[in-house]
Amino acid sequence: MKGEGRVLLLGPWFWEEFSTFLVSWFNKGRFAVSLFRVPMKMPLKKVNLGSRVPEILEEEEPSSLLDLPELALECILERLSPAGLCSMAGVCSSLRDRCRSDHLWEKHLKQKWGRLIGEAAYKERQCHIASRKRPSLLDQSDQKGFLGSLISMWPFSWFKPKCESRSKPATCVPVDSIMALYLSLESGKFWFPAQVYNRENGHVGFMLSCYDAQLSYDSKTDTFKARYSPFARRTIEQSIRWERLRAPPVDTPANVLHTSDCLSDLKPGDHIEIQWRRSKEFPYGWWYAVVGHQEFCDRNENRCRCQDNDMVVLEFSQYTPGSRWRRTIINRKDHREVGNEADGFYAGIRKLYKEEEILKWKQLWPNQIVD
Template sequence: MLFLLISCFSFIFFFKSFSFKPMKSEGKMLLLGPWFWEGFSRFLVSWFNKGRFAVSMFQVPLKMPLTKVNLCSKVQEIVEEEGEGPSLLDLPELALECILERLSPAELCSMAGVCNSLRDRCRSDHLWEKHLKHKWGRVICEVACKEWQCHIASRKRPSFLDQRNQKGFFGSLMSMWPFSWYKPQCESRNKPTTCLPVDSIMALYLSLESGKFWFPAQVFNRENGHVGFMLSCYDAQLSYDSKTDTFQARYSPFARRAIEESIHWDRLRAPPVETPAHVLHTSDCLNDLKPGDHIEIQWRRSKEFPYGWWYAVVGHQELCDGNENRCRCRYSDTVILEFSQYTPGSRWRRTMVNRKDHREVGNEADGFYGGIRKLYKEEEISKWKQLWPKQIFD
């Protein structure tokens, strides 16, 4: 732009150096006429108003037409001749809403780029809430929503680059005319009228779909069904890969950070309780437990490891023959838990917990058993049965 200004002033001084003598050619006389300077001035004003960064010197016309052409009027005439067809926005509100509700997430994103009015409508939370619940409802829970709120709160904080003042020669130069009209590209991107609101459901859906947001969930049969984790469910941070329709998990056990890839949807679930993995779950079902009930119990290898949820069934006492008419196991202070994926006689097959004074029990050799939650829904029970191993472990 500095080059253009220098060239313009040099051009003006060059012509002022000429003596205005009568010329024989009428066309040459018109070149230095008042209309030329008027047109040239208008060109400079329009150039600054449009905010162009660079204009080639070849764009400056050497010869101006004798008749003025109003381009705006010509464009208006063409538009009037062609006429305007019916618009989607001309539909009644109810009809337009029904159309938008039937669009897929990809179609809503495409429709949002048509115009400002459709952009606001296609970003509406009630449209995206249905898509979020349909695809992510099985793995997104209240804990994940809280982490999302923390995530967007961190994104709303002004960065150091936004807060600092520009200093030095470059900052002084940008504050002077004609640079003062220019705004950095990052500022234009951050305008709320053009950017997607970070606290919208659409933003959450797209962040999950792109894998940018790692959300908390639980993984069945951790580490690709390792024998030591069969019929268990552990907390993890998950990221989605839309190309393979699978997930990547990050576990956080003591002294290492395991990563597992290619996890399918059927091995995931939303955490059924909000108890963190390192906290003992408060059991509120101990008085109701009886033989045959399906439960999940916290277990960890040592005090430093996080808990995982393990599937078990309430069994009978050793002296009970299992007859329903004579069984008094439900009135005993001791509850027997059976892990049927292990062979009878295995040290992992059975354990006992106190119904009245339940707390974490165990040792460094057999691990530590924590809180218990009873499974009331048949859906949860059938899920564990689907994961049952093909063979019993020792």
């Protein structure tokens, strides 16, 4: 019976349940990990009736969390939240190194930021890292720097990282780690490039458009601040929610004409985004449109030859019929930036193939037609 009990105790289901229990306690912050030291066996005591002081015959060394099997400890760490990992990292150097591992933080980064952090953000991050002279985010001579401000913010206000020696900055978060990227995003210190739908709180002049911006996150409100850089003035927008943001779908800068690779395939009913800017000094924004029919076409599927025509009609149905913004025509064989200072300039086109992209634009559709 004792042998069977030992087998059950060390079975995989035991470590699964045990790690679940520990994770729930760590995430709720109910006790300090550094104090989690319990004896594996209670000390055996022999009481001499003629003496008031018990005699201790045996006392086992207390066991710590690090004495758990490798698989069980790894299971616990993988289930911890970002806050739990930061808390565990403050216990000792061994747990610190484990809790800063990229494979643990990569899951959290993808879960929360994967949809928003694109290639442009990673490139900007790499440039930032390359420009840094110090080897870590935490410099002992500057505790009021990056993490000094981070630890005062929710939900990391309880996280006070400890450096074991003022002469060893290696105990701090490496600047090129995924943990450092996650924390810099959470703290709002890293302004990263992304795009904002219906900029400036849905201003009528930007309805059904998406513009490049530099974004900073506010963990207290779970919203973002955006900095736009149009000609002659810098615009800042506050309280932007997640659903109005996306990672740039192409790596074309906002002031560069996008090379269109879909022009020969465009046909009526296709959903597209086209670059447009008010004047030569402004950056491009991406505007939603649908490929329409030529005026002479009766829109009968069997007789329609619009796809064979060099001229392609683009319809912006958010504008009233007759509006100068309702339709524009581009040449699929010789397409380049076209337009004028009165009507703006149309440039590169990208066709939308994914249903989720099309659905997103439909969700942003205005309640009434724009004049």
